[in-house]
Amino acid sequence: MTLTGFIAKNALRNKRRLVLSVTSVAVSLFLLVALQVALRELTNPINDEGSSLRIIVRNKVSLAQPLPARQLQVLERIPGIAAITPFTFYGGLYKGDEKFTSFAQFAVDPARTLPLITDAKVPREQLEAWLADRTSCIVGKMTAERYGLKIGDRMQFTSQLYPADLEFKIVGIYEGTADDRNVFFHHKYLDESLGNPGTVGTWWVRAASIEEAPLVTARINQAFANSSAEVRAESERAFVLGFVSMWGNIQNLISGISVVVVFALLLVTVSTMSMAIRERFRELAILKAIGFRRRELFAFILAESFGLALLGGVLGVGGAYFLCNSLDIQKLSNGLFLLFEVTPRMVGFGFSVAALLGVLAAAAPMITVARTSVVEGLKTLD
Amino acid sequence: MFVRFMAAEAEEPIVQIRELFKVYQQGEINVTALNGISLDIARGEFLTLMGPSGSGKSTLLHIIAGVDRPSSGSCHVQGIDVTALNESELADWRNHNVGFVFQTFNLIPVLTAYENVELPLLLTRLSSGERRRQVQTALELVGLADRQHHLPRQLSGGQEQRVAIARALVTDPSLIVADEPTGNLDSHSAQDVLTILQSLSRSAGKTVIMVTHDPKAAAYGSRSVHLEKGELSN
Ligand SMILES: Nc1ncnc2c1ncn2[C@@H]1O[C@H](COP(=O)(O)OP(=O)(O)O)[C@@H](O)[C@H]1O
Ligand SMILES: [Mg+2]
Numbered sequence: 001m002t003l004t005g006f007i008a009k010n011a012l013r014n015k016r017r018l019v020l021s022v023t024s025v026a027v028s029l030f031l032l033v034a035l036q037v038a039l040r041e042l043t044n045p046i047n048d049e050g051s052s053l054r055i056i057v058r059n060k061v062s063l064a065q066p067l068p069a070r071q072l073q074v075l076e077r078i079p080g081i082a083a084i085t086p087f088t089f090y091g092g093l094y095k096g097d098e099k100f101t102s103f104a105q106f107a108v109d110p111a112r113t114l115p116l117i118t119d120a121k122v123p124r125e126q127l128e129a130w131l132a133d134r135t136s137c138i139v140g141k142m143t144a145e146r147y148g149l150k151i152g153d154r155m156q157f158t159s160q161l162y163p164a165d166l167e168f169k170i171v172g173i174y175e176g177t178a179d180d181r182n183v184f185f186h187h188k189y190l191d192e193s194l195g196n197p198g199t200v201g202t203w204w205v206r207a208a209s210i211e212e213a214p215l216v217t218a219r220i221n222q223a224f225a226n227s228s229a230e231v232r233a234e235s236e237r238a239f240v241l242g243f244v245s246m247w248g249n250i251q252n253l254i255s256g257i258s259v260v261v262v263f264a265l266l267l268v269t270v271s272t273m274s275m276a277i278r279e280r281f282r283e284l285a286i287l288k289a290i291g292f293r294r295r296e297l298f299a300f301i302l303a304e305s306f307g308l309a310l311l312g313g314v315l316g317v318g319g320a321y322f323l324c325n326s327l328d329i330q331k332l333s334n335g336l337f338l339l340f341e342v343t344p345r346m347v348g349f350g351f352s353v354a355a356l357l358g359v360l361a362a363a364a365p366m367i368t369v370a371r372t373s374v375v376e377g378l379k380t381l382d
Numbered sequence: 383m384f385v386r387f388m389a390a391e392a393e394e395p396i397v398q399i400r401e402l403f404k405v406y407q408q409g410e411i412n413v414t415a416l417n418g419i420s421l422d423i424a425r426g427e428f429l430t431l432m433g434p435s436g437s438g439k440s441t442l443l444h445i446i447a448g449v450d451r452p453s454s455g456s457c458h459v460q461g462i463d464v465t466a467l468n469e470s471e472l473a474d475w476r477n478h479n480v481g482f483v484f485q486t487f488n489l490i491p492v493l494t495a496y497e498n499v500e501l502p503l504l505l506t507r508l509s510s511g512e513r514r515r516q517v518q519t520a521l522e523l524v525g526l527a528d529r530q531h532h533l534p535r536q537l538s539g540g541q542e543q544r545v546a547i548a549r550a551l552v553t554d555p556s557l558i559v560a561d562e563p564t565g566n567l568d569s570h571s572a573q574d575v576l577t578i579l580q581s582l583s584r585s586a587g588k589t590v591i592m593v594t595h596d597p598k599a600a601a602y603g604s605r606s607v608h609l610e611k612g613e614l615s616n
Contacts, residue, residue, distance in 0.1 A: 001497045003504055013492045283490050289449055290502045290549070291477025293470050374449035378484065 025312025088201030092157030126172030277365035285377020313354030402455035433609035481550025540571025
């Protein structure tokens, strides 16, 4: 027998308790990692690099209020702006979808849009075809794949925002952006269908440099101050966050739940370990009597507690990893979630929590063992 | 004969206890468990400690074995003042010099007889071959070589106690202490245990100190001392 063997035998002595406590650690860590995955999913678009250059200009009153198209002349004179296009959320329901279409459609000025979507990879001739045809559109690769769309196909939409049902011809498929799902089409086409109302939903602006982006935002806000259509310009990052402002709450909620999970987990492991050690109090006294030192008993307790927590970690974090990286979450969630992956950082986080748990759960029994003399230990159960 | 007697006389006692006091403070009241004990124990003796319950037998045994400390006084074992060692030194000292046998719940329930006996050797630098040899020898000495793979619950009380003796022996300590080792045994098993302890002192030269309140058990010893309210009574 080795010391390791001795530790293992001790840990395995109450199999039901071992299974229950390892399972509770595993389930909690699974939950914890799953929450981290969800959190990353929610915050991901905000961390996109290109989006810090891009600015969204919307009506100060609300996002639903349109902006006058004539603002373009003013905007074009503002220094620090590299590109600008009308950018109107069409809110279409794709033909065949019941209640909800998982990708957005934006009316833009194609020629002006190209500098704004530099990260999108589209073949030259497809871009040219898009610029040339007023009723054409380009589609993100993910949407194209999901619906089995190819160049030359037509897409029909019923708008939930505008009295204009449109049909586009697909002339290009792009990929390489943070979210390869959207459809971009000609603003003119939308304008015509609505009888040229002279309005746009928002303006989409690209600042010349990241340093200048905040200045540009301020200048735009100032340019329309006290006008009939005051605007609010904000970085795409801020815009996305504001657009789904409730996600901010969800973030807090997720962080809150994570803390609660860790805390509950701590209570479970601490009580399990305390119970396991209390049962063995007399045995520990006997071990002391036959010459085991305090630090050796500490090592036993720590190893057992650590082993238990780590085993739970392997099952929980490993389970989350396996599940998230093998399931096609994108399909299962109707394209709502894109990444849903367990990053090495989350694995590290999960195991750190497990390790911390192991140490903390060992602390209380270690203190008790240190405080109890052989004689006191022998008296228990006598 | 005379020369041998002289030689024995000249040899230092293995245990020398001087003016040992142990006082427990219980709130306002002081409980004196040991009240100025002085005692010499010779090498190879089988000393039995007798006395009524609460007379301080266990306390004295614990101090000699280095698991408890006196309030004052000294206790030298093989010339070493055990009351002066620190915790870690004491643990090491116990591992090398003392074998313990307790009244009940002596063994680790998840370990086999063999593994229980091997336990103290895990703290030594012995090779696994040497360990095996020593465990085997100890188990043979208590007549349980054929039960080495049994778990404690598969053994009778007497057998458990013999395994405990084997564990006490395995590091080859000079001192074996036993606190009422037959207290929970039937008379037949008790006899086995006592015979083993006796032969340890007689033929293996171990010094055995045993607490008991059974005069029949005490008869196996070579000398008996009586404790009464923390004092030696004869
Ligand atoms: N931890 C303690 N606190 C207070 N009193 C104690 C403690 N341990 C032992 N005693 C007292 O010391 C005396 C001797 O105890 P002990 O050596 O166990 O007696 P014995 O083994 O002879 O029955 C008893 O009166 C007992 O109540
Ligand atoms: Mg006693």
